[in-house]
Amino acid sequence: MSPMSDRPNPSAPVHRSGFACFVGRPNAGKSTLTNALVGTKVAITSGRPQTTRHTVRGIVHRPDGQLVLVDTPGLHKPRTLLGQRLNDLVRATWAEVDVIGFCIPADQKVGPGDRFIAAELAEAKRTPKVAIVTKTDLVDPQTLVQQLLAVQKMGEDVGIEWAEIIPVSAVGDSQVTLVADLLVPLLPAGPPLYPDGELTDEPEMVMAAELIREAALEGVRDELPHSLAVVIEEMIPREDRPADKPLLDVHANLYVERPSQKAIVIGHKGGRLKDVGTRARKQIEALLGTPVYLDLHVKVAKDWQRDPKQLRKLGF
Template sequence: MEVIISNYPEELTFPQEYIDNVKAAAEKVGELYDVANGEVSVTLTNNEYIHTLNKQYRGIDRPTDVLSFALNESEEPEIEGEPEVDVLGDLVISVERAEEQAADFGHSVRREMAFLTVHGMLHLLGYDHMEEADRIEMEEEQRYVMEQLGISRDDAKEKKAPKAEPQQPEADKKAKHKSGFIAVIGRPNVGKSTLVNTLIGQKIAIMSDKPQTTRNRIMCVLTEPDAQIVFLDTPGIHKPKHKLGEYMVKAAEGTLKEVDAILFVVDATQKLGPGEMYILERLQATKRPVILVVNKIDLIEREKALPIIAHYTSKYSFAGVVPISAREKMNLDGLLDEVKSYLPEGPQYYPEDMITDQPERLIVAELVREKALHLTRDEIPHAIAVDVDEMTTRPNDDVYIRATIYVERDSQKGIIIGAKGSMLREIGALARTDIQNLLGSRVFLDLWVKVRKDWRDRDGILRNFGFGDER
């Protein structure tokens, strides 16, 4: 494996050990994955330069730790008589960011530089972490390579960056990093998706004042210096009335078995009723700590909050209680502190710039569905599904999206289209704004409407729309 290492800007200098670590890690990947005759270029840089690259190529306005640019096969012409070389592409590693993360995670810069190199090399070889199965596979490959390098997370050599820092008393040292999974459950329409979107800082889960808006379990990742919290935003738990409802409840209840703690979100403006009791009955079977999150406290008088909390705590022994307003961002720091107290010590499972496992096509479809639900109000029940048929980037970097809105009745199709297409145009205009913010590109959105009679009770159509019995 030929590893070509350079610095940019050129005036930057780094310890030779950093360079040796990167070279050894890249060569080990080449040896283990049968690309020992390959070639990779590695640029060691600072936060400022990798920030520029992120903004230019990924629409991310902040520095990250490593970028991978795979070389398309067509970009490198074959030369007759030359030995065959597999040119993999380029890696860009922010050494400044690696030093920061090593300090945050409490391990050596040596370990962090090697890990980032391995992570980037696996991307060049085609590994990814957008889907859950792919993430698990990639993490296993990373562990395997690091073991072969003989570098563990407990590696203590050079735990500090080269800069000299004063010794701190043991009691003042930074707490160990925490990470874990948190289920967000509750009756439909209590603000679960609003809460998750507000915490993450970006719209991932769609929001509507109609119940049962979220249909799939959505994983959202919040990365902070001391912890990485993976929120699982679930469909609202309710008594199902059709096969789609059965799938949604199964997805929500299945999540409770996989997490470190549970946020039970309730609406402060609504009385504790059969819907909440239905959920509390199911929580009796879990051994996970359950935190009661009383949302929308900005909509009630302060003196009414304590009786609401007392009513809930008389029905279930909660591990903690946190009143909040997700929409007004009230007491969210207090909620995060409570959540972190139940997280185990652990590594950062996902890259710091990853905020969801949902592919862009699915998020786009959900944004269109959100606007249709919002604009049609009570005229259309939850008979709407959206499927993205085509999503391509044009030569001018504009994105063309063709999506189909499915309904169950011809009368519903007429409502979605509206007089002379007015409703469909309005749905498209509102959805396009959110999609452009998501993708960072100008979007041409081509919407169609079709009828699939009683699709919510037809297993085959449900599977085509991404619902099923796997959970």
């Protein structure tokens, strides 16, 4: 018997599976890219920096592999205890993933924020890194070329050798598939980590809380960037409902730091909170595939971002 016979068939396609995370300064297009790849709204996207607080995983299923996307908060120079915890969370994630995608927007020059992250990334020596230039739909070809060269140089300056540099527009769907094509080969060989059809393993309550938070941030861009936390107190199927007409009761508290912020969230005669409830309810119903009764209350938790006890209570 030849020594070759017990080796695996080299022509059989290798299935790969593993974890990837996108990093980048706040608002670099990480969540939008995650959603475009997964094809379902999983990570929270909002026009405000620092809205992705939880590690939300989106899962890309392909015949040749399974890519599990871990969405981390934007890394930034921390000013508060919450900021410090978010940064610790980012670094812990980098140590556990198989590949890191560094998102740099095409429409903004490479700046100190990007260099700060690149220098941190250079420390994760064993993890392959891919540079993803996002929002390419916002610039002309000449600007894009300049940005790709700037990203290449930024890597050289800190000692990162990019496995790939990929221009992409998640909004225009340009090259999103290419991102998956290039990330999957960097994963270890192995069977799928999640059964087919699952898009996220984030607990439903956490995802519902994220959707409420996103709806509440909509339209109050500047007043409440990150002084808003949402905690779902309970999520229970209503009793006495026929099996073909279920209703899920969701009771949630929105926490702000000051009474003036509470007034902003509630709005004139409660109109704003009502809109938030309607928008969030539709999203939660789409997520869970069941009708929802959403009960929202706004509470003041003074300076919660700086108070370790409050942070623990609110899940950070």
